[in-house]
Amino acid sequence: MKIISTEVKNKVLNSMMRLLDDNRSNILDANKKDLDLFKKDDQAMYDRLIVTNSKIDGMIGSIKEVMSQDDPVGKIISTQNLENGLDITNKTAPFGTIMIIYESRPDVTIEAAVLAFKANNKILLKGGKEALYSNTILVELWHKALEENGLPKEYIQQLTKNREETQEFLRNPTEKLDLIVPRGGERLINFVKEHAKCAVLVSGRGNNFLFVDKEADWEKSVKVIMNAKTEKISACNALDKILINANIENYEKKLTDIYQLLSAKGVETLVDADVNSVLTNAQQIKDDAIWKEEFLAMKCCLGSVDSLDEAVEKINDNSGGHSATIMTSNKDTAMQFMEEVDCAAVYQNASTRFTDGGQMGVGAELAISTDKLHxxxxxxxxxxxxxxxxxxxDGQIRE
Known part of the structure; x- marks a missing residue:
């Protein structure tokens, strides 16, 4: 693959920022077509689908932030001079062609493309049909930005295939694919894993847990729980499951308090048998499989545990490997939790909503990987x- 200079890449990104700003009304009109066709029964998906001037500002900001970052290509990782005279340098290199499959988020069309392009990759964008008009105009603007700077449109391509066509493309791609990133629910991830012939990097489900330790600051715990659960239900970093140590001081009152606060915010809270013995009017969990579900809704589960070990075990058995928080003032307890919980991001005394590229100092993100390679x-x-x-x-041979 031809390596594009950093100067040319940044010129393309400058062009794209200008084009987004100049075409706000066209973008909003296209998005309105998608919204008019969308059944608003799925609030989380609707929140991801809608584009506003503020979201366009965010798209421009994402491009600006990536443009300011160092070019990641050609960076020296290590050097070594062997006794036989060979000089070995290990350097960063582009993947090649990346395909991302995602649902209902037009801003991914910007973030995924800007990251892939700045890293000198081609990207195939397979957005959901519910965002077709929005994604189409954004890709058209990308093509204008590329052409303005003498580059072919093939660097950023939109795929509009249906499920059967996508399945066939994954089995028998018409061009070489080096990496596929499915960004969505478990059905999408399993679909891609089943049919893809190249590497798949999973952006897994959320189903994030928060554990309130017996040494937790309750006021902080309430603040963090309410933010993580209710601030943005459509995000994969939203909170779904709450575990409370039964040995915490004023346990029954605290259970009642958090249940009432969640209910007042419109959160449907299901409880396990132990909690139900205290909150007798709450809806008890009937099937333990619900502990593995990601809700993306105003819904959560509230359970009781007797120890840190029990909390860690429950989280590792059920979470999506995305994010988990412990609320505690004990640093040793926190460190044990953070070392033993098998998630991509682990927190002490903070909301899971911070698992985000921009919030964690990474900048724009392609996805939140729950894989361990690479x-x-x-x-x-x-x-x-x-x-x-x-x-x-210099002519060396292996003998």
Missing amino acids: HRGPLGLKQLVTNKYYIFG
Whole structure:
């Protein structure tokens, strides 16, 4: 693949920022077509689909932030001079062609493309049909930005295939694919894993947990729980499950308090049998499989545990490997929790809503990876490269 200079890449990004700003009304009109066709029964998906002037500002901001970052291509990872005279340099290199499959978020069309392009990759954008008009105009603007700077449109391509066509494309791609990132629910992820013939980097489900330890500051705990659960239900970093140590002081009163606060905010709170013995009017969980579900709704589960070990075990058995929080003033307890919980991001005394590229200092993100290879957590610019060994010799042969 031809390596584009950093100067040319940044010129394309400058053009795209200008085009987004100049075409606000066209973008909003296209998005309105999508919204008019969308059944508003899924509030979380509707929140992801809608584009506003504020969201366009965010798109421009994402591009500006990526433009300010160092070019990740060609960075030296290591050098070595062997006794046989070979000079070996390990450097970062583009993946090649990345495909991302995502649902209902037009801003991903901006963030995914800007990251892939700045890292010198081609990207195939397979957005959901519910955002077709929005995604189409954004890709058209990308093409204008590329052409203004003498580059072909093939660097950023939109795929409008249906499910069957996508399945066939994954089985028998018409061009070489180096990496696929499915960004959505478990059905989408399983679909891609089943049919893809290249590497798949999973942006997994949320289903995030928060554990209130017996040494927690209750006022802080309430603040964090309410933010993580209600601030943005459509986000994969939203809170779904709350565990409270039964040995906390004033346990029954605190259970009652958090249940009432969640209910007042419109959150449907399901409880386990132990909590139900205190909150007798609450709806008891009938099937333990619900502990594995990501809700993306004003809904959560509230359970009781007797120890840190029990909390860690329950989280590791049920979470999506995304984010988990412990509320405690005990640093040793917090560190044990953070070391033993198997998630991409673990917190002490903070909301899971911070698991986000921009919030974690990475900048724009392609996704939140819950895989352990080749990267875990926010997939930012630096994570969209692989590596390559350069070996310089002078006629050496292996004997």
